[in-house]
Amino acid sequence: MRDQSIDQQDIAEADLVTRRGTFRTVAFRDPVDGNEHLALVLGETRMRDDVLVRVHSECVTGDIFAAMRCECGEQLDAALDAIVREGAGVLVYLRGHEGRGIGLVAKVRTHVLQDEQGLDTVDSATALGLPVDDRDFGPAARVLAYLGVRSVRLMSNNADKIHALERHGIVVASRVPLLIEATDHNIRYLTAKRDRFGHDLPHLGTPAQHG
Ligand SMILES: [Zn+2]
Numbered sequence: 182m183r184d185q186s187i188d189q190q191d192i193a194e195a196d197l198v199t200r201r202g203t204f205r206t207v208a209f210r211d212p213v214d215g216n217e218h219l220a221l222v223l224g225e226t227r228m229r230d231d232v233l234v235r236v237h238s239e240c241v242t243g244d245i246f247a248a249m250r251c252e253c254g255e256q257l258d259a260a261l262d263a264i265v266r267e268g269a270g271v272l273v274y275l276r277g278h279e280g281r282g283i284g285l286v287a288k289v290r291t292h293v294l295q296d297e298q299g300l301d302t303v304d305s306a307t308a309l310g311l312p313v314d315d316r317d318f319g320p321a322a323r324v325l326a327y328l329g330v331r332s333v334r335l336m337s338n339n340a341d342k343i344h345a346l347e348r349h350g351i352v353v354a355s356r357v358p359l360l361i362e363a364t365d366h367n368i369r370y371l372t373a374k375r376d377r378f379g380h381d382l383p384h385l386g387t388p389a390q391h392g
Pocket of ligand 1: 240242243244251252253254
């Protein structure tokens with residue numbers, strides 16, 4: 182599949198000093214979904230193979246406010262830490278991915294159903310007539326192509342995300358697990374990710390243990 186590329190007028194780059202160190206920020210407006218996304222780049226990644234990459238879906242509650250019902254914020258932290266340890270890598274932060282693409286209001290509505298009726302993340306979306314995963318990973322592929330990354334080691338537990346990136350022409354050399362410890366708060370979410378989406382979460386044990 183041949184993708185559109187990002188227009189120069191829709192992209193801006195600058196250095197960004199963070200508590201973890203200085204990243205190159207690449208902000209871009211995607212030509213297909215129209216959202217403004219961000220890539221954080223550390224070290225040399227252009228024309229490199231096996232670049233450590235995280236493609237992270239926006240989760241305001243988890244990423245910004247450290248919500249414990251999902252593990253998004255911890256995955257974001259762990260991915261950035263891993264890139265810093267490696268001394269090189271790319272974190273692509275995808276906007277418009279709240280609740281796997283249903284939006285923030287709808288996501289919070291699913292939380293009500295989860296809390297009051299015990300539905301999981303899939304059934305609560307379905308009950309509202311919403312798609313269970315409506316995310317487009319094309320913007321991530323387009324910015325990785327723009328950055329000249331030749332192949333990636335993708336930090337993810339989700340095989341579907343690899344397939345989605347590959348469909349957009351990204352070479353995924355390998356997958357690096359990004360496992361966050363289960364707690365009383367996130368176990369239902371992690372279990373649903375494993376059992377409903379097939380995420381590879383071996384640290385949760387066998388399905389019977391939490392069935
Ligand atoms: Zn989240």
